[in-house]
Amino acid sequence: MGKHVARLGAAGLAAMLLAPVVHAQQPPAADQERSSELATLKAELAAQRALVDKLMRELQAQQSKIERIEEKRDGTGPALADLALPPRADELLLSEQRGTGGQNGTVPTNVPAPANNRPPPTPVPAQPAPRTAATQAPAQPQQNTAQNTATRNERDQRPPEVAPLFEAPGVLTPRGKVIFEPSLQFGYSSSNRVALVGYTVIPALLIGLVDVREIKRNTFTGALTARTGLNNRMEVEVKLPYVYRSDATVSREIFTGTAAERVFDTSGKGIGDVEIAGRYQLNDGGPDKPYYIGGLRYKSRTGRDPFEVVTDCQTRCVGENVTGTGLPLSLPTGSGFHSLQGSLTWLFPSDPAVFFGNISYLHNFKRSNVERLVRNGIREPLGELEPGSIIGFNFGMGLALNDKASLSLGYDHNTVARLRQNGRPVPGAVRTQLGTLLLGYSYRFNEKRSLSVAVGAGVTRDTPDVSLTVRMPFTF
Template identity: 25%
Template sequence: MKLSKLPVFLASALLVHTMNAGAQESQTTTPVSADAAREALAKKEGEGDQTALLKETLTAVDKQYSLIRKGKIQYTYDLNYSYIGQEKIVTDFTTSGLTLFDIENVNSHIITNTFSADYGVMDNLTANVTLPLITKYAETKGHSGVSNSVGDISLGARFQPFEARRDTAGLTFTGNLRLPSGRSPFKIIAGSGEATGSGVAALSLGLNVNRIVDPVALFGSVNVTGYAPATGLNQVNGTRVLNRVQPGPTFGFGVGFAYALSYGITTTVSFQEAVSAGAKLRFEDGLNVTTSTQTSGVLSMGLGYRVSPKTTLNFSVGIGLTPDSPNLSLGMNVPLAF
């Protein structure tokens, strides 16, 4: 997926975090404060009001925007499948200029198993680490195969500067550092499709906004990502050898809403777009090339199913809207308890 590879691969909903706590705690802990927002959103015995349901389901649907209490740990497993089909123009640079060689189809089927852990540093500050395990089948002209590898590990944090209140918008600042632990696309046979990582370190900063308008939760987000260069390369591309790659910065935004159909079912719809500036490539013979700007847009639809007071299973489907987006993605989110 190319939404910052998007860090994320699909963010189907922005969470409502009005109590600075996870959904599991909201079901088992009696509120100890008389604060109006806590009282309004706390689920009382025998109640099934839409606001409480939205809070719980959205927390599970996209827990990366949730905050948990100080000292608590939450684990989550995400399973995602994506398909990318492209027609790739293969070119090369010679002394006479740019030469067209061929147009070939490139198809990739990617299964990502992601394990993540959240730790409450403070009631309004949550740290996060994610470990993706990737299985990828790629088929190109003259090559096909399966690769299994660790993806890019991420370290993140979410900070809520103000106490959330029922009648005001909630703000959450996010930061994420992605480490190039996956198989780099610059250290494999060019065009083989065997990469499972981005090959460069990246730092993302963002802001998420959400507001409850019963029985709907509205949300939006903006983020910017910068990349470190990939240096010391020795990858053969056509008749040239690639030595250095500097990806351009990426700006992204998203909007959407979640709606509680019943006490056990919630739906979400969201749209995300990312615009990435062209990358700068440097070859061994001194040639410098800048690639074109890429725009990736994805429409996501999600369904949350409450199977127990503490567990909500979440399913999502994403549809690529631009040539630079994955054609199709399917996701499942499962909270883990130990």
């Protein structure tokens, strides 16, 4: 009995001594779970650090590109052509803020641009990424967001484009882009002329002849225009027009003594005067800051000369022995003179509108030994002719209707000086005022194609009664 009790006591003592050892060799399930969570957190932290490092490298690369652009502007960095970057920010905003858009698409106009055109830092995801292959999935959206933000901030610096009303566009073509623009213009004008040849006995009685003429004129001009950007500040343009004209004159020939009216129809068609132009952006504008664009246009005399068409006169068209109507039997398609025009355009964006204007001066070069061709192949010498110079100005406002359409209102005015012959003003020649009210509409179908329509109404006697211009530029 005593031995048995002694054995039981020894066994209990051994169990008490071995219990901590067994407990140490077999950790509980809670410790195993805690160790697993710790390993998971370490893996997630490593994946997140890799993601942050990748985003920081991308951000530093973008900042480096922007700094090189700024160095190039100061003349201390490499050429922009070596950087393979998009066009300059301040020259892209003009087509991106308004409904007509530009060659690179449309972006919102209310996104503020950061200082120095630097993209804002990309946010880091707050939640840890899982340990699977999907860990890298969030990196692509973040990368695209950073690139889109940088592109948007650059484009927001471009001046806004408006529906075109005048000959010269307001937005310069980006470097490397080519715009091919077919256009069609129609103009109609009518005028009445009354000439009294005789003498008056009393104010109500005229002894002599009355020459009454009513002229209806229609002009169609189809043109192919191509322009390209030499750099992000300068573009060149070539315009090739084709002209069709028709005139109908209802008159009674003077000195004939008859009251019968006759209709004199004449027309002409052919290549017009080819034009070459260049435009250069003078400054860096921005929101509530004007943009200034200088332009220079040269007009040749490739069209049919007014002095090459036959005039309806038997011998001479001036003096007392006038026979015939004195009107051309066919109409010219060109002006007959070389011209050079300088202009300055300004655009002032004030969201949601854009105000614009232009001043210009056109000089017509004089010609010597000019002769007019009459019937029977006779040439009548005219001597030296110098057309009057033209001073012009226009202004208007463009308004975006939505992200694709825009509307423009404007006024165009030109003052034409007197024609001079042999250094003296031609008798009867006066300074002419041409004023036109313009309404334009533009719709952008996509990034590469748009449609513009402009309607003009003459407000002075010598201006065409109505003009209609349709343009459809294509960007390549």
